[in-house]
Amino acid sequence: MTAQLPALQILLPMLASALCVLLRSPAGAWLCFTLATWASFAVSVLLVLATRSGAILSYEMGGWEPPFGIELRIDALNAFVLLIVSGMAAVMAPFARSSVLAEIEQTRVYLFYALVLLCLTGLLGISITGDAFNLFVFLEISSLSSYAIIAMGPNRRALLAAFQYLIMGTVGGTFILIGIGLMYMLTGTLNMADLAERLPAMADSRTEKAALGFIVVGASIKLALFPLHAWLPNAYAYAPSLVSALLAATATKVAAYVLIRFIYTVFLPERAFDGLMLSELMMALAAIAMIAGSVVAIFQHNVKLLLAWSSIAQIGYIVLGAALVTTAGLAATTLHLLNHAVAKGCLFLALGVIVWKTGGARLSDLAGLGRTLPWVGAAFVIGALSLIGVPFTGGFITKWYLLVAVAEQELWLLAGAVVLSSLLSIIYMGRVIETLYFRAPSQGTTRSEPVPVLMLTSVWLLALLNVAIGSYSEPFAAIARTAAGQLLGGTP
Amino acid sequence: MSLLWLPFLPLAGALLVVMAGRLPNLREALSLVTAAVLAALTFSWYPAVTAGETPTVVLFDFLGSAQLAFSLEPLGLLFASVASGLWFVTTLYAAGYMRGNNEAHQTRFFTCFAIAICGAMGVALADNLLTLFLFYELLTLSTYPLVTHKGNAAARRGGRIYLGILLGTSIGLLLPAIVLTWVLTGTMRFEPGGILDGQVSQGMATLLYLMFAFGVGKAALMPFHKWLPAAMVAPTPVSALLHAVAVVKAGVFSILKITVYIFGLDFAAQGDITRPVMWVAAFTLIAASLIALTRDNLKERLAYSTVSQLAYITLGAALATSMSVMGGAMHILMHAFGKITLFFCAGAIYTAAHKTLVSELDGLGRAMPFTFGAFLIASLSIIGLPPLGGSWSKWYLMLGALDAEQAIMMAVFMISSLLNIAYLLPIPARAFLFKPPAGSPIGLREAPLASVVPLCLTATGCFCLFFLPGPLMALLSPWNDS
Secondary structure: OHHHHHHHHHHHHHHHHHHHHHHOOHHHHHHHHHHHHHHHHHHHHHHHHHHOOOOOEEEEHHHOOOOOOOEEEEOHHHHHHHHHHHHHHHHHHHHHHHHHHHHOOHHHHHHHHHHHHHHHHHHHHHHHEOEHHHHHHHHHHHHHHHHHHHHOOOOOHHHHHHHHHHHHHHHHHHHHHHHHHHHHHHHOOOEHHHHHHHHHHHOOOHHHHHHHHHHHHHHHHHHOOOOOOOHHHHHHHHOOHHHHHHHHHHHHHHHHHHHHHHHHHHOOHHHHOOOOOHHHHHHHHHHHHHHHHHHHHHOOOEHHHHHHHHHHHHHHHHHHHHHOOOHHHHHHHHHHHHHHHHHHHHHHHHHHHHHHHHOOOEHHHHOOHHHHOHHHHHHHHHHHHHHHOOOOOHHHHHHHHHHHHHHHOOOHHHHHHHHHHHHHHHHHHHHHHHHHHHOOOOOOOOOOOOOOHHHHHHHHHHHHHHHHHHHOOHHHHHHHHHHHHHHHOOOO | OOOOHHHHHHHHHHHHHHHOOOOHHHHHHHHHHHHHHHHHHHHHOHHHHHOOOOOEEEEEEEEOOEEEEEEOOHHHHHHHHHHHHHHHHHHHHHHHHHHHOOOOOHHHHHHHHHHHHHHHHHHHHEOEHHHHHHHHHHHHHHHHHHHOOOOOHHHHHHHHHHHHHHHHHHHHHHHHHHHHHHHHHOOOEOOOOOOOOOOOOHHHHHHHHHHHHHHOHHHOOOOOOOHHHHHHHOOHHHHHHHHHHOHHHHHHHHHHHHHHHHHOHHHHHOOOOOHHHHHHHHHHHHHHHHHHHHOOEHHHHHHHHHHHHHHHHHHHHHHOOHHHHHHHHHHHHHHHHHHHHHHHHHHHHHHHHOOOEHHHOOOHHHOOHHHHHHHHHHHHHHHOOOOOOHHHHHHHHHHHHHHOOOHHHHHHHHHHHHHHHHHHOHHHHHHHHOOOOOOOOOOOOOOOHHHHHHHHHHHHHHHHHOOOHHHHHHHHHHHHHO
8 A cells, every 4th residue: 555655646636636627516626626635645754754765766667667767756756746736735625615605606606616626636746756757747737727717716817817827828838848858859858867867978969958948948937036026926916815825825835846856856966957057046036036926915905915915025035045945945945845834824814815805805905803703813814924034934944054055155145135134024924914903994895704623723723733833843944954964865 | 940941931921911802901911921021030040150150051953053042141141131120020010001192002012022032031031143133123013013013103103214224224234134144153152252253354354343243123224213213103001011121222232242252352353443433323322312312302312321221231341341342241230220211201292291392391300209319310310320220331431431441432421421410310300390381280290100109119129229239230240251
């Protein structure tokens, strides 16, 4: 049984997706979604336990031996990303029940769940596969399904947002495909470990550099790294609440994983960072993203947009750690994948409850809700504190590791940028919190029934997780260090 | 008893307060009992620490090899005693004040109060910079709901400045300074003799000292002092807590602790490492006193007085002699008793007569003799006149300035004492000597007993402290020898 875990990780959500279509009833689809995500989460936990000491699992799909067959290959980093993706989905499942019913047409609910599960399949597949082309296939599965679920947002602007994302996402996907094609042309293989072995022989060929360039740009589009971020704000803002939360917590994390995996595992850091000034470029873009994203966030009136711009800033932290090419930097990045997922997930879910209650996510819709919905307000505050990086929240943990990593390299300007970005986040989160607690409630129409317990459960699970990680982060930090060590030690 | 009770007992108290939220009498009783037990526990460590022990508890590895750990050294015990002892008095006072003024959300108020004390105790007992930072921020965040307690536009504005400056300086300067120390030396522990000596260049040390001094925004060095007057929108017991007990004292205490145990007095005295901070503190000291002179709002005047008095302690640290640091440490205690009395008086005046301006106080001393008597005693203590506690700390600070051969700083201390007289004494003078405005009622009109008793207690404290330098010296001397 345990030997089949890697395959189950993808198959569970994929089969559940099909089952949703067969079940058709909204309640049945939700139940199917919930059970599938929980089972998938259990699988990831087992995978993490199996790999956290540094072991590497290899699974031959269909019994075909790599490099000819597709290999699923799990090391500490994969397992960690799988844990984040399936964990976030599992935590958000209770929330989905009421939120989806309120925002999606009754007759399409089962399709919605089927697509969300398909999107999860794609994200999990990207994270687990050891085959470059297979990665592209899963990337397209997740992208296509996410275009559709973004377009199902309650507002007609969701269509435009999804179309924007479709254009950018397709360009990104194509770039990655071209990069993979070039590598295949050079080496005749698609297995990542095999590629890593054969590419050094092609060192200094322009084709290899071009492949790296295509893949970095393609992954950066998916990652919404400045200046390729244009699709993200609208996509997050107009998608249904569950989708905003889920994509914000997982999709960019997986894209970051793709970037790191290709640079560190396939191209190997010593050659990837040699000659193209890739490290400097990534640092510069990360610094701009951290500051520009935060500044733009300050001026947003729609809280979903505000959180989306904050995500662009936070992606800067993730890329910055990866660009340092040190164990400390990579560990900080790995940890931030988790901490940002937990913090942003918490914020988007709390906001989702507010949207459920008031029907809008503009600042004026939030006025005074801290008093009328004390539990939701408090969870939002915890998420905001984590985003700022206040002690005893997950955000502080990553901010600390990242600052130490940057200071070790004596990159004072970058340290300044990290600090400045945190200061800016005080301003934009402060605006929302002041609105929540100090403005008089608006007279708009609000639902009269109390917030469903299931919704609050999801929100508070994430809020407590923020505090738990902030108070005791060693287990996760240990995994992050193992992952960073494996990435820098060469092929996993 | 384990050392861990000191930071975590207030947290347990906060939990009890929440659970007893619907029964105000029980709630306040629980607050008081927790405070009393905490104070007793803190004092019980006195013999051990005086004997030179440093009890230490390591909780767990928090960030890699950086631990969450507590230890109790003389400075920390002094600050912990001040915080826990005055928490008891303030709770007593707050119970009277909050009820007397019919304030809302009293449960939230007492809960945040207890969490703030937890933060202060954590700062006092921090074994390393990281632990200090964690509890420092806890203190900032837990006092924000107290500052904005009234929930109106003025409270929001005050709260914005409060949180903006305190979080801004701590994340913008203190955290980078701690990271830098960690990266440069590989340790964050507070160790006798400091950890920086021989590890960093003089220039880097000077920069670090500036970052620490400004990064600890709670010490209110100019230009980061604005949060103190802004926080005046809070109910008076909170002002008392902020200014006399937990928040500002946590700030100056951190600076003292960092000077002594991170830099080490010998290293800090070399070259010009602490010189820039010394001048900033001297400037703050004088400038804040001058601003206080111009303020008619009683609480605002007291706030600027606090800014100035805090600069005494920072200056004591920056002079970096054992005398000046001892003076600074004593001033934490002496100023705490003086200033808390003044704020209690301001609150009592507000409760009984609804007056907030100094110019409105003419002749009020006849109606409120206890309140203004206490005000007079506390003012004299802050000015530094014997036979009151404040004279000791000023005495040692001046000795320290002489030791450091900084005659100008001697002059600064003296000028500031004169300014203290100029902005504090007119208040009781008006109250006792001026004629009350025509038509004001005759006879005693003191605030409720729960407000008057605490302020008499703390005023008596100012007096008693004059006769207690012995135990204080005994406490501070083991560290002083090393």
